[in-house]
Amino acid sequence: MTSNTKTAIKRQIPFLIGGTITGVIMAYYIGFLPTLIVNSIMWYIKSLITYKLEWRARGLTDQKYLLTYFLAGVNLNCNQRTLVK
Numbered sequence: 001m002t003s004n005t006k007t008a009i010k011r012q013i014p015f016l017i018g019g020t021i022t023g024v025i026m027a028y029y030i031g032f033l034p035t036l037i038v039n040s041i042m043w044y045i046k047s048l049i050t051y052k053l054e055w056r057a058r059g060l061t062d063q064k065y066l067l068t069y070f071l072a073g074v075n076l077n078c079n080q081r082t083l084v085k
Contacts, residue, residue, distance in 0.1 A: 009067040012047075017045040 019039055026035040 002065075004054055005065050005069045008061075008063075011051075012063075012066065015047050015050075018046075 022042070023035055023039045026039055030038075
């Protein structure tokens with residue numbers, strides 16, 4: 001895991017925790033599908049504002065690092081499964 005990926009994960013942890021907590025509370029009151037849509041939009045906007053004000057960067061670069069790290073792991077697992085069979 002590169003240092004860019006580690007810092008991206010550290011920056012995303014508050015948004016993951018907050019989104020999970022508000023998602024559980026909202027799902028109890030308004031249902032799963034509206035919660036999924038509203039909570040995703042709400043925390044995406046909060047993360048954009050936080051990144052602009054606090055880190056003076058775009059949050060999309062961190063999301064790009066995390067996505068490429070995740071996709072590399074998925075591709076590795078798929079390749080290992082095909083080799084075993």
